Amino acid sequence: MYALADCFRLKRQNGSDMDDNKIKNRIEHAVFICIILVLGLFTQNTYYLQIMTFIGINTLLALGLNMLIGYAGQISLGHAAFYGIGAYTTAILSGTFGISPWLSLLCAIGVAVLIAFVVGLPTLRLSGYYLGMGTLGFGMIVNILFREWSSVTGGSSGFVGIPVLEAGKVSFMSGQNYFFLVWGVVLGAILMCRRILASRMGRALRSIHDGEKASLAVGVNTHYLKLQIFMFSASLGAVAGFLYAHFVLFISPESFGFMVSVKMVTMVVIGGMASVWGALLGASLLTLLPEVLHGFAEYEMIVFGLILMVVMIFMPQGLTRGFLDMYEKARKKRQ
Amino acid sequence: MQEIIQYLFSGITTGAIYAVIAVGLSMLYSSTELINFAHGEFVMIGAMSMVTFWVHMALPLPVAIGCTLALGCALGLLFERFAIRTARNPQPIVLVIITVGASIFLRGTGMIVWGKDPFSVPPFSNHESLEIFGAALLPQSIWIVAAALLLAGGIHFFLKRTLTGKAMVASAVNQKAAWLSGIPPERMAVLAFAISTGCGAVAGIFIAPVTMSSYDMGTILGLKGFCAAMIGGLGSLWGAFAGGILLGVLESLGAGLISSGLKDAIAFILLLLILYVRPGGLFSAKEAKRF
Numbered sequence: 253m254y255a256l257a258d259c260f261r262l263k264r265q266n267g268s269d270m271d272d273n274k275i276k277n278r279i280e281h282a283v284f285i286c287i288i289l290v291l292g293l294f295t296q297n298t299y300y301l302q303i304m305t306f307i308g309i310n311t312l313l314a315l316g317l318n319m320l321i322g323y324a325g326q327i328s329l330g331h332a333a334f335y336g337i338g339a340y341t342t343a344i345l346s347g348t349f350g351i352s353p354w355l356s357l358l359c360a361i362g363v364a365v366l367i368a369f370v371v372g373l374p375t376l377r378l379s380g381y382y383l384g385m386g387t388l389g390f391g392m393i394v395n396i397l398f399r400e401w402s403s404v405t406g407g408s409s410g411f412v413g414i415p416v417l418e419a420g421k422v423s424f425m426s427g428q429n430y431f432f433l434v435w436g437v438v439l440g441a442i443l444m445c446r447r448i449l450a451s452r453m454g455r456a457l458r459s460i461h462d463g464e465k466a467s468l469a470v471g472v473n474t475h476y477l478k479l480q481i482f483m484f485s486a487s488l489g490a491v492a493g494f495l496y497a498h499f500v501l502f503i504s505p506e507s508f509g510f511m512v513s514v515k516m517v518t519m520v521v522i523g524g525m526a527s528v529w530g531a532l533l534g535a536s537l538l539t540l541l542p543e544v545l546h547g548f549a550e551y552e553m554i555v556f557g558l559i560l561m562v563v564m565i566f567m568p569q570g571l572t573r574g575f576l577d578m579y580e581k582a583r584k585k586r587q
Numbered sequence: 588m589q590e591i592i593q594y595l596f597s598g599i600t601t602g603a604i605y606a607v608i609a610v611g612l613s614m615l616y617s618s619t620e621l622i623n624f625a626h627g628e629f630v631m632i633g634a635m636s637m638v639t640f641w642v643h644m645a646l647p648l649p650v651a652i653g654c655t656l657a658l659g660c661a662l663g664l665l666f667e668r669f670a671i672r673t674a675r676n677p678q679p680i681v682l683v684i685i686t687v688g689a690s691i692f693l694r695g696t697g698m699i700v701w702g703k704d705p706f707s708v709p710p711f712s713n714h715e716s717l718e719i720f721g722a723a724l725l726p727q728s729i730w731i732v733a734a735a736l737l738l739a740g741g742i743h744f745f746l747k748r749t750l751t752g753k754a755m756v757a758s759a760v761n762q763k764a765a766w767l768s769g770i771p772p773e774r775m776a777v778l779a780f781a782i783s784t785g786c787g788a789v790a791g792i793f794i795a796p797v798t799m800s801s802y803d804m805g806t807i808l809g810l811k812g813f814c815a816a817m818i819g820g821l822g823s824l825w826g827a828f829a830g831g832i833l834l835g836v837l838e839s840l841g842a843g844l845i846s847s848g849l850k851d852a853i854a855f856i857l858l859l860l861i862l863y864v865r866p867g868g869l870f871s872a873k874e875a876k877r878f
Contacts, residue, residue: 400846521681552695568678
């Protein structure tokens, strides 16, 4: 309910408090940029660079979904659809029709936002499990479309022939350049999310999470707001899909199926909902985990499933919150 | 005409399997408000256990079915005890991820135990197929539909006529009030879990002779079970049953008359339509709350 109260206390916050927060945010962003620069400049191993690029792409997905799940409190089990729509739109436009990839990025975002609008309009009126099932159904239908519309999408054998990104003389053939491109976009997305969250819209959003009826009563147009945030997270998904398609240069329907949607939700929840850095943590863990688990060979799935269950059973608030709680407990014991 | 009847027969057969899956899900939802995303994996375990017990170990059919059923129920018990009840903060989204984790775990276990190759199970009886209006009706189909009806009837009888069943219904309606009148809610939840996963195993037993079974068959079956349960109305036993049959028939007709590629999409298109038009399901008497 605090967020609800915030809605009214628009500008009455203590001035110095605001400045403190601003400085803290600036420091966080500076540290983030430094880490990216160091990792990007000093990593020579192409495999590591590739993994870190994937982490960036997944962070974009988790950021977008986190706005929807963590802040607005609306579950989506079909978000991989937007990821796929972004990837396939750019693949078809730039691969089949030879349009410039940057123009097709705009188209990909446009298509994803439009579809999010059309689908969100009726679906977001549902809530709880019903919303989960509705988004799940949407995701499955889009995935089946990717698989069956083979004259356009290449069907289940996939789409080949996606061009490499280029800007002037710089070629984004996979490697360092692509790493910086992806993480630059991630940084932009983080800044954008934080801007939205600090605005009036962000407060209204959190008020929906706390109690939809109550925020309706104080004049928040909840349906419209949910729709807006759904469209925003769809556009981030489409950007991630664009980056993915031009990175791996080959896409197939499996990369955007139900399990991918679930993985996205897991990133958000495991990292810690309603936290920008939580999305980053969740995306990193869920990208790294399968790589680490390759060592278990056949037992990979079993271990992955177990980790998922154990974390959720014992740390339902996500790892960020879970570790903070453990730290607090340990400190109290020592005192 | 002949074709349509043929599609109807095969649709009702798969529909009966969806119905049994949906009944298990619906039953669990009505008594614990939980959607079990690992439900499809219990179907897989049912089918694969039939392969082990009946084909590989050559046990007599009733014994093999009994063993499979017992395994399904026992795994359900363990799942409830160790994963669901120990969860500290049972928010829906957390429970969804726990059950998804369980489904990945079970699929991984299935892959280790049974390998990646698909198996087939011979039909339960070797009678000739009947001919009705020129369409062939396999005895297997009659078996499946009859057993599905029997199962749903049995659950109905259990819930309406036995003391334990009534206690379970009471616990589902109002847990606190039920607890006050001496009904242990944990035991009811465990029981609901065992019955639900048992239904999953039964669906697996039915499906084993109809299609090839492999470790990754569960997910899509589980999802279609949800669709069926949603179409009929989540939480209603006969609604879920009817939803399953309807889904099976429409799928078979759609695949036969329109395009076989879109067969899998039909379930989800129906799901969306139902959610938009009548979220409570086709057969719900009252307008459902959308939460």
